[in-house]
Amino acid sequence: MMAFAARVTSYFDLAGRGTTLRREVVAGVTTFLAMAYIVAVNPSILAAAGMDVSAVFVATCLAAAFGTLMMGLYANLPIAQAPGMGLNAYFAFSVVPMLGGDWRLALGCVFFSGLLFLAISATRLREDLINAIPASQKQAIAAGIGLFLALIGLSKAGIVTGDPNTLVKLGDLGAMGALLAVLGFLVMCVLAARKVPGAILIVILALTAIAALLGLTEAKSIVSFPPSLAPTFAELDLAGALGIGLVTIIFVFLLVDFLDTAGTLVAVAARAGLIGEDGKLIGMRKAMIADSSATSVGALLGTSTTTSYIESTAGIEAGGRTGITAIVTGLLFLACLFFAPLAAAIPPFATAPALIFVACLMLQGLSQIDWPDMRESVPAAVTLIAIPFTFSIATGIGLGLITYVVLNALAGRVRQIHPALAVLAAAFLLKLALQ
Structure with a gap:
């Protein structure tokens, strides 16, 4: 046993990273509590795409566990993964309707995006x-997706x-669901401000309990064997996803x-002191390989893009510095498989505050934009406005990049436009012209 402990430590x-096994375990639990809400939110979002809620719940837990365990065991980083917020909304509300409701085809697209990410x-x-x-x-895209959420x-x-x-117009604020959602959002903000671990999850569970007491939802049980993954497992349409369109x-x-x-890895690594003397993240290549692999595996299981979570900083604050933190988080996601009945009983208004709260967090990056510089601020504003108002992340990104290239080229900053950015803008322009 001592020999095994020595190997683990080594x-x-x-x-070398100034931590202990106990601290890593506590950090792993902390990270899990900060992001466990995804096992309830992701199935509710993908249900809008016509996917089986129970199967998506299982796929979410397994994809999160796979990606997080790989990040811990392979990359040795205290970073957790799960199906990404924003990307799941793009999947369910933009891509699937665009494809005539064919979520299998959309999963095929996610799978190939993961393979391309892996190659890159x-x-x-x-x-x-x-x-x-x-x-x-970068900041405008994140904030635009936040408004979308x-x-x-x-x-x-x-x-x-x-x-x-x-x-659009204001709904019925007197409805019980709306009232509980508003109350939940305020409580969530207060808990987060007081740095209470798992604030989002606590509110979701509390609102679900209140809904059950009021007869607005019903949970026949809390614990059970995991539901079947069959409705979504390996159901992706790979052949169709290869279509040029x-x-x-x-x-x-x-x-x-x-x-x-990339943004999450750098931010979390900087917080954990894992930036090398060359200014680069220690283990960046392995981390991105773990992330991209989880995306393709997640699509095979039946969920939208799996990505690294900024909530990993919660575990960092608790002292997490190594992959053991991620391993503990990944194992807890596996344990979640036995709580499917509870997840199925969560009503939409209980997860709504989480979407709005995450949106508020994603807007924080707007402060880093140089607003007085029109060459930077106008394209950023176009992206920020276009994503929610066209109800399309792709369209918003495309319009923002096109505006950036055109505006900076006409303003005499051609040399500052990266060639790859010009190619991206041209590709989006062609897509918009042909659609």
């Missing part, structure tokens, strides 16, 4: 692609509804996942 470099991660192309996207556009959350809560004259969809999945992963 492999994960506990002493193994080469220096990953640095080129990261550097090609202007910092202002907020709109979905407000709709799920009944706070915002459709209107034939004004497009789906290149843009695959690319958007790739681009958003790539930027989200």
Whole structure:
């Protein structure tokens, strides 16, 4: 036993990173509590795409466990993964309707985006692609997706509804679902401000309990054997996803996942002190390989893009510095498989506050944009506005990149436009012209 403990200590470099096994375990539990809400939120979002809720629940747990365990065992980083917020909304509300409701075809696109990500991660192309996207556009894309999530959350809560004259209008705030969603959002914010671990999960479970007491939902049990994965496992349409018309969809999945992963990895690594003397993340290549592999595996299981979670910083704050933190989190996601009845009983208005809260967090990056510089701020604003108002992440990204290239070229900054960015903008322009 002592020999095994010594090997574990040596492999994960506990002493070198200034941590202990106990601290790593606590950090892993903390990270799990911060992001466990995804096992309830992701199935509810993908249900809008016509997917089996129970099977998606299992796929979510397994994809999160696979990606997180790989991040811990292979990359030795305290970073957890799960199906990404924003990317799941793009999948369910943009891609699947665009494909005539064919979620199998959409899963095929996710699978191939993961393979492309894997290929890029193994080469220096990953640095080129990261550097090609202007910092202002990276922040605007994240914030635009946040507004997209907020709109979905407000709709799920009944706070915002459709209107034939004004497009949208205020819903019935007197409805019990809307009232509970508003209350839940406020409580969630207070708990987060007080740095209570698992604030999002606590509120979701509390609202579900209240809904059960009021007869708004019903949970026949809490614990059971995992549901069948059969409705979604290996149901992706790979042949159809190779169609030329789906290149843009695959690319958007790739681009958003790539930027989200790169940003998250750098932010979390900096917080954990895992940035080397050369300014690069220790284990970046392995981390991105783990992330991209989880995306393709997740698609095979039956869920949208799996990506690294910024909530991993919760575990970092608790002292996590090695892959043991991620391993503990991954094992807890496996344990979640036995709580499917509880997840199925969670009503839409209970997960709505989480969507709105996450949206608020994603808007924080807007402060880093140089707003007085019109060459940076205008394209960023176009992206920010276009994503929610066209209800399409792809369209918003495309319009923002096109605006950036055109505006900067006409303003005399041609040399500052990365060649890869010009190619991306041209591709989006062609797609918009042909659709």
